[in-house]
Each structure stands twice: as C-alpha cells, then as structure tokens.
Amino acid sequence: xxxxxxxxxxxxxxxxxxxxxxxxxxxxxxxxxxxxxxxxxxxxxxxxxxxxxxxxxxxxxxxxxxxxxxxxxxxxxxxxxxxxxxxxxxxxxxxxxxxxxxxxxxxxxxxxxxxxxxxxxxxxxxxxxxxxxxxxxxxxxxxxxxxxxxxxxxxxxxxxx
Amino acid sequence: xxxxxxxxxxxxxxxxxxxxxxxxxxxxxxxxxxxxxxxxxxxxxxxxxxxxxxxxxxxxxxxxxxxxxxxxxxxxxxxxxxxxxxxxxxxxxxxxxxxxxxxxxxxxxxxxxxxxxxxxxxxxxxxxxxxxxxxxxxxxxxxxxxxxxxxxxxxxxxxxxxxxxxxxxxxxxxxxxxxxxxxxxxxxxxxxxxxxxxxxxxxxxxxxxxxxxxxxxxxxxxxxxxxxxxxxxxxxxxxxxxxxxxxxxxxxxxxxxxxxxxxxxxxxxxxxxxxxxxxxxxxxxxxxxxxxxxxxxxxxxxxxxxxxxxxxxxxxxxxxxxxxxxxxxxxxxxxxxxxxxxxxxxxxxxxxxxxxxxxxxxxxxxxxxxxxxxxxxxxxxxxxxxxxxxxxxxxxxxxxxxxxxxxxxxxxxxxxxxxxxxxxxxxxxxxxxxxxxxxxxxxxxxxxxxxxxxxxxxxxxxxxxxxxxxxxxxxxxxxxxxxxxxxxxxxxxxxxxxxxxxxxxxxxxxxxxxxxxxxxxxxxxxxxxxxxxxxxxxxxxxxxxxxxxxxxxxxxxxxxxxxxxxxxxxx
Numbered sequence: 001x002x003x004x005x006x007x008x009x010x011x012x013x014x015x016x017x018x019x020x021x022x023x024x025x026x027x028x029x030x031x032x033x034x035x036x037x038x039x040x041x042x043x044x045x046x047x048x049x050x051x052x053x054x055x056x057x058x059x060x061x062x063x064x065x066x067x068x069x070x071x072x073x074x075x076x077x078x079x080x081x082x083x084x085x086x087x088x089x090x091x092x093x094x095x096x097x098x099x100x101x102x103x104x105x106x107x108x109x110x111x112x113x114x115x116x117x118x119x120x121x122x123x124x125x126x127x128x129x130x131x132x133x134x135x136x137x138x139x140x141x142x143x144x145x146x147x148x149x150x151x152x153x154x155x156x157x158x159x160x161x
Numbered sequence: 162x163x164x165x166x167x168x169x170x171x172x173x174x175x176x177x178x179x180x181x182x183x184x185x186x187x188x189x190x191x192x193x194x195x196x197x198x199x200x201x202x203x204x205x206x207x208x209x210x211x212x213x214x215x216x217x218x219x220x221x222x223x224x225x226x227x228x229x230x231x232x233x234x235x236x237x238x239x240x241x242x243x244x245x246x247x248x249x250x251x252x253x254x255x256x257x258x259x260x261x262x263x264x265x266x267x268x269x270x271x272x273x274x275x276x277x278x279x280x281x282x283x284x285x286x287x288x289x290x291x292x293x294x295x296x297x298x299x300x301x302x303x304x305x306x307x308x309x310x311x312x313x314x315x316x317x318x319x320x321x322x323x324x325x326x327x328x329x330x331x332x333x334x335x336x337x338x339x340x341x342x343x344x345x346x347x348x349x350x351x352x353x354x355x356x357x358x359x360x361x362x363x364x365x366x367x368x369x370x371x372x373x374x375x376x377x378x379x380x381x382x383x384x385x386x387x388x389x390x391x392x393x394x395x396x397x398x399x400x401x402x403x404x405x406x407x408x409x410x411x412x413x414x415x416x417x418x419x420x421x422x423x424x425x426x427x428x429x430x431x432x433x434x435x436x437x438x439x440x441x442x443x444x445x446x447x448x449x450x451x452x453x454x455x456x457x458x459x460x461x462x463x464x465x466x467x468x469x470x471x472x473x474x475x476x477x478x479x480x481x482x483x484x485x486x487x488x489x490x491x492x493x494x495x496x497x498x499x500x501x502x503x504x505x506x507x508x509x510x511x512x513x514x515x516x517x518x519x520x521x522x523x524x525x526x527x528x529x530x531x532x533x534x535x536x537x538x539x540x541x542x543x544x545x546x547x548x549x550x551x552x553x554x555x556x557x558x559x560x561x562x563x564x565x566x567x568x569x570x571x572x573x574x575x576x577x578x579x580x581x582x583x584x585x586x587x588x589x590x591x592x593x594x595x596x597x598x599x600x601x602x603x604x605x606x607x608x609x610x611x612x613x614x615x616x617x618x619x620x621x622x623x624x625x626x627x628x629x630x631x632x633x634x635x636x637x638x639x640x641x642x643x644x645x646x647x648x649x650x651x652x653x654x655x656x657x658x659x660x661x662x663x664x665x666x667x668x669x670x671x672x673x674x675x676x677x678x679x680x681x682x683x684x685x686x687x688x689x690x691x692x693x694x695x696x697x698x699x700x701x702x703x704x705x706x707x708x709x710x711x712x713x714x715x716x717x718x719x720x721x722x723x724x725x726x727x728x729x730x731x732x
Binding site for chain 1: 312396
C-alpha cells in the first residue's frame, strides 16, 4: 500500500482512489475495500455505493463545487481534493469552504500534483492528509510543514491570526 | 517607516532559508525547472535575456536611507553597480547569479527587506501615493492601510496560487496619485462626517493586453470589513478566474465576463459568510500596526520660509526646479522633493550605487533618513525643511538628480524593454533617450507644460503606455521593432474632472527613428490648438478628440485616403 502523510505522520494508505476512465465513463467498483470515488461516480451510483461493503469517500476535481457534496458529508469517511497542476490553486478555496462553511470535520486530503513546497499552505487551509505525487519521499516532505513558524492570516488550524 | 516586529523578521528569515533550500534542490537536480519556476517567481526571480533578474520589494515605495545603502551594496557586490526602480515602486537587479540569490536575500533580511511575492501568480507589492503622510490633501495616511494589506497578503495560504498576478493600490488623498482605477483592486479612502474611515472599492482595472478602467463595486466599506471583503473578492476570483489562458486570467476578464453587477452580487453573497469573521479588523490591530511606524519629527514653523521665497524670485534655475520638483507639504515650512531619475541619457528609473549612497546621505541630512520610490520611477524626499531646499538643490544638481522635469514630457516612464527583458518586442530605453534629446531645450519643455509620456516594450505594459498622455508601445512586425502611438490616456484623477482614462491608438505604427518627429508633430498640434497655457496637452485631446492630432501626424482624412488609393494602384 502507498505511503501518505496523515496528521504529519507517514502512514500506509487504506484507501483506493478511483478515477473516471479516459472517455469520462465511470470505472468498475471493486467488490471490497475502502474507496474514494470521483464526484460523477458518486452522483451516478449513489444507491449502489451505499450498500456496498467497505467505507466510501469522494474526491472533487479543482473545478468542482464543494456545495455538490455538502448534504452528503456525514456519509463519507474521507473527502479528497485534486490539484491537477501545482499552480492550480482552486483547491485551497475548496478546502476552506468544506471546513468553514460546510463543517467537514473528517479527513481532508490533497491529491494530485502535491509536493513538499505546498504543504504549509495546504495545512493552513484545512488539509490533514496528503498523497504526494510519484517520486516524492513523504518522509523528506515532512520538512515542508515547518517552513514558517508564524502566519499573518487566520487559518483553519489557528482561527485567530 | 514601518519597523518589523519579531514575527515579521522571523518570517522573512525563514523565507530566506526556504528559498536557499529550494535553490539547492534545483541546482542538485532534485527539483525540475518546471517546478522551480513558480517557486523562484514568487520570490522575484526571473530568468531574463542575459541573466536572472531579481526584483526586490519596496513595500508601498517607502525606504530608509539604511535600506538604500544596502541596495547600493548589493548592486556593487552581486550586480553591476546599478539598479532599476520599477513602476511598481520596487527595485530590480539585472545581473545576479542564481546560486548567489539566497545570499542577496539574506543581506536584504538584515535590513528588513525581501523579494517575497514580487512576481508570480500571487499578491504583488501594495502601492500607494508617494506623498502619503505628507500631502496637504490627505484623507488618511495610506501607509498604515498598506501595511495592514501587506501583512494580510503575505503568504496568504488560500490565495498563494491565483490564476494570475494580483495588484492592489491604496489612495489616501483627494487626488489619485496611485492610479487606483488601473489595479486589480483599487481602494480609495474616504471619511464620513463623523471622521470614520471607509473605503471605496473598485475592481477589475488594469493595463496589459486588455486595458480596462476599474469598476466601483462598493461605495462605502467601513474599515473593519476591509480584509473580509477583499477575501470575498479573492475567493470568487480564485475559484472562477480563468486558468486555461494566461492572457485571460486577470480578474478584469472575469469581471467583464460576469458583468460588474453580477460579479458584485457574487462577492456580496460570499461576503455574507465572511463578514464579521476572524479576519475582521479591530481597532487594536490597526493601532498595533500604526504604532510600529516611526514618525517624522517636525519643527513648529510659522509658514513658508522667507529665504526660500526670496531665492525663488532671484534665481530662475532654482525656481524652475522648485516649480516642477517641489511639492507642498501638510506641515508649514516643509516641502516634499522629487529627485529625478530621468536625466537625459540615463535609462529611466536607473540609479547607480554611487547615486544610491549619495541619495541615502541626502535623506539622512535633509529628510529624516527616509525616502520614497514613486511609480513614476523617481525618488522622493518627503520631509524637507524649506530653508534647506536651496542647499539640497545644489547637491542634487551635482549628482545629476535635479532635472526639473517632473510632470513634463522628459519625465518618461519606461520599462527596461528589449535591452534586458526577454518578453519585450522592442527596446524602450533608446526611444526614451531619443525623445529626451529632442526635447532637451528646457524652455520649450516648460512651454509644453504637463505631459506624461510612457513607453512599454510590449503588451504587458510595464511602462504604463495605456495611461500616458502620449503612450508608446513596442510591437513586433515580422521580426522588426515598430512602435504604436496612443494619446489621451490618464493615470488617475489627479485634478477634478480628469478621471483615469485609456489612450487611443492614432494609427499605423512607426520605425524607431521616426518617433521623435511624430512626438514633435503631436506637440505642434497641441501648441496650435490650446486656448491658453493653462490648457494641458491632455485637456486639448479631451476637448477636440484625437482627429486633429491624427491629421497632424498622418495628414488629413482626404490625404490619407489618397495615399491608400495610390498604394493600391498597380505599379
């Protein structure tokens, strides 16, 4: 199983994240195990996914609205937000909305083009789990949380600036 | 001058360590060029035509003499002995070595300076009126609000990867000397009858490829809500601004696509959630920041200095300089002085290390150890005793910093252009020099009166050509450098009835050698058409439209038609 960062520790990842197929169609659901499904799949197969054994999580792509899952949040074991490119910063706002507006308290994980140089900002916006891109060593990346010891802004971690 | 507290200093120090580590990873091949680019950019480091360019932040243009000495030292030790003051009130070094940049940053951190967010898709340096705190028409001291915004916008976790760069300007005076309507967000301070401070918020202005004058989306925003309201604007932009096309990624494109009314509604909806939240400003917080500013200590003087007034009457050279380069001060007996970096033959905005050190000494001696960089790329000594003005003038003249041309045609704003910048289509500096040489006769320049002439080497418009009364833009035609001329632009409401405006292109572009002649023709039309010496170049354009100027340059409509017909005839 892959290694990820969770609550600033390196742990093995119990979740299997599914992606839509290249033609945009929904992939086959594995019979067992904990899965994180794309939003489109959650919408299409909700009833089926709910009765399936194993925990369920959902992931939003950078353009997808957190409002789309606001009503369902209590069902999920994890919510993930994809960063298709390092420079695509929409996921930071998505995280703030999930935490501040929709009250998501569970695991919020950043997936996609993630490496150590974003970790400080991601954590400030409420992410607590990080799946680094291929080739990054999560143990080395832990240093990324400590680059700054202070912040000028209120954050999810520290509500008063 | 704002003095860092322990947290400010620690963040800057930690940024140096972080950048050193990122640079080492890049040089060791552990970080690809693609990944390193956005990281170095958010620290002001571009890879330019010949070498990297490092842009150092001068927050809201305010600088201490000590900091200026450090800049001089850096330019000597790591560069070629000069720096370029930019239109964003920053300074750029054109020749540093990549591997030495972390050392430069460490040197800057020693004097409370940095290069944080001077480029990249993040908040840029907050700019303001270079007469903030001293202008007679002051509403608030905008430096305090700029510092509030500097802190808020530094390493903002949610908004560090925006669709594109983001520029905020604050104006705290009645006249707009900060070009606020040409910024992503413009803030105009106002006071109600009880004296409470609020802001007039405009959004979506800017120059570049798609120049737009900003739209007011909130007439009256009480100061405690400043940051929550800006967060609402930024959140809408961060989520919905275009990221598929770099040329359509600025907030102005989003505002235009949504319409300003719709955009405003979206911001208000978002703000309803954020209002009164944790980012709400408190009086305590604003006072804390205010108290970290050192304040000039003024003598109590009865009024204008008699010696100064007597010399004005007796010495025409001094009077000419004072008329153009000395600005009134809110405290009796004091003036603000512009040291011109626009001497003919010197690239606009450039200063040598020797000049920087000399200016630092002038600031210590005459202006309480502080100075400002203006977005017109000059240096300002803001707190000069009128009784010292004459001595200062003599010294500034000896340093080549007393060209009496502020507000005049030779006070050219220009980007570094094709001589340095890899984005430029054409050179700007030789064009500026050719114009300065053509208009070297002081009497003539003063007869022409107020005229902003701005030059950009490409559509990114770092030289603010869109808002020049005359704007010159470098364009590329089949690999050759050509220049397009526009007229009628205006940077902001510097006097009643003259709002920010964008220039209109007068017609087909010209080769570089033709530019001085074209400018001269425009000036001749103006001199012929003006109804008095009070009517400025820009006023005539607004009164008559651009047609008479077009005629002056290209001939009458009929002549132009004939020429076109002839060129279509078979040879």
